[in-house]
Amino acid sequence: ExxxxxxxxxxxxxGRSLKLSxxxxxxxxxxxxxxxxxxxxxxxxxxxxxxxxxxxxxYYPDSVKGRFTISRDNAENTVYLQMNSLRSEDTxxxxxxxxxxxxxxxxxxxxxxxVSS
Amino acid sequence: xxxxxxSPSLLSASVGDRVTLSCKASQNIYKYLNWYQQxxxxxxxxxxxxxxxxxxxxxxxxxxxxxGTDYTLTISSLQPEDVATYFCQQYNSWWTFGGGxxxxxx
Numbered sequence: 320e321x322x323x324x325x326x327x328x329x330x331x332x333x334g335r336s337l338k339l340s341x342x343x344x345x346x347x348x349x350x351x352x353x354x355x356x357x358x359x360x361x362x363x364x365x366x367x368x369x370x371x372x373x374x375x376x377x378y379y380p381d382s383v384k385g386r387f388t389i390s391r392d393n394a395e396n397t398v399y400l401q402m403n404s405l406r407s408e409d410t411x412x413x414x415x416x417x418x419x420x421x422x423x424x425x426x427x428x429x430x431x432x433x434v435s436s
Numbered sequence: 437x438x439x440x441x442x443s444p445s446l447l448s449a450s451v452g453d454r455v456t457l458s459c460k461a462s463q464n465i466y467k468y469l470n471w472y473q474q475x476x477x478x479x480x481x482x483x484x485x486x487x488x489x490x491x492x493x494x495x496x497x498x499x500x501x502x503x504g505t506d507y508t509l510t511i512s513s514l515q516p517e518d519v520a521t522y523f524c525q526q527y528n529s530w531w532t533f534g535g536g537x538x539x540x541x542x
Contacts, residue, residue, distance in 0.1 A: 354531075364472075364480065364523055366531040380437075380530070414479055421527050422470040422485035429479055 321345040321425045323415045328430030331405055339400040341415030341427055349373075349393040352418055355400045357411035358429075367413070368400060383409075405434045438462050438526055442534035448542040455511040457537045459524035464504050468528040471500055471509045474536075475520045483522075484509065516541065 327339040341353070355367040368389040369378040377389050388401040398415060412429040419425075439462040449455050459469065467487040472480040482491045484500035487507060497512040511518055519541055524534040 356531075363535045364525070364533040366533070369531075378530070419485075421468065422482050422491075423472075423480070423525070424482050424485075424491070426479040426481075 321417065323417065323425060323427035325413065325415050325427040325430040328413065328432045330433045330435065332436050333406060333434055335405055336401070336403045337405060337432060339402070339413055339415075339430060339432070341398045341400075343396045343398070343415075343417065346417070348396040353389075353391060353398040354416045354418065354423065355389060355398075356414045356416055356423065356426075357409075357432075358414070359408075359411045362411075365411075370398065402432070405432075407434050410434045438465060438529050438532050440524055440526055440532050440534035442522075442524055442537050444537060445535065446538045446540070448540050449514050450542045451514055451516060453514045455514050455518075455539065457509040457522050457539070459502075459507045459509070459534050461505045461507070461526055465526040465528035467503060468526055469500075469502065469507045470525045470527065471498075472523045472525065473518075473520045474523065480523060514539075514541075 322344045325341045331337050354369050357367050358364050370389045374391045386404045391398045412431050414429045415427040416423040417425040441460045443458045469487050471484040473483050474480040483494050488500045499510050501508050521536045521538045523536045
């Protein structure tokens with residue numbers, strides 16, 4: 320059974336940093352791209368970052384480019400999201416997701432990040 | 437960037453109704469369109485992928501159709517457990533979600 324478990328969320332002041340982790344199990348982690356997707360309270364979904372199988376290629380939308388960094392440790396079955404220079408608009412539940420050749424077939428339960436002074 | 441627009445934003449329907457949700461892309465996405473269901477307090481769940489393929493374990497009352505820029509999710513006979521917010525998502529160019537349609541019981 321595929322499982323994705325996110326940790327690392329919490330309350331952080333504007334301008335500070337936070338690092339999220341997502342531990343995967345139930346599949347061959349090193350064979351799949353991994354993603355972070357966020358959802359602001361009461362709002363829609365926004366793709367935040369993607370990483371290829373060996374970690375050599377990463378992708379971001381303009382809203383987080385230069386501030387967020389995705390990485391992975393295939394030995395530990397873990398994907399990370401380093402978030403720097405956090406803003407109030409980054410407040411959201413952050414989900415880790417695994418695709419199945421296109422769709423996001425598996426999602427974690429999410430971890431809430433609140434950026435506030 | 438490809439923008440996804442869903443309509444309506446809120447839909448009220450009765451149990452047993454046939455329900456249709458719409459999703460429009462700002463440019464041709466060549467059927468690279470997925471639908472997700474999100475119940476309150478839960479993570480999204482994949483329902484339909486590549487426009488009309490039903491994800492394993494999803495009831496057959498859910499179906500998808502469309503092409504080009506216009507796509508539809510249909511629930512053939514609404515059940516109480518279908519109350520949720522539904523999101524479309526394109527993956528032709530990067531990944532973009534629609535704003536969602538909240539489905540409630542009348």
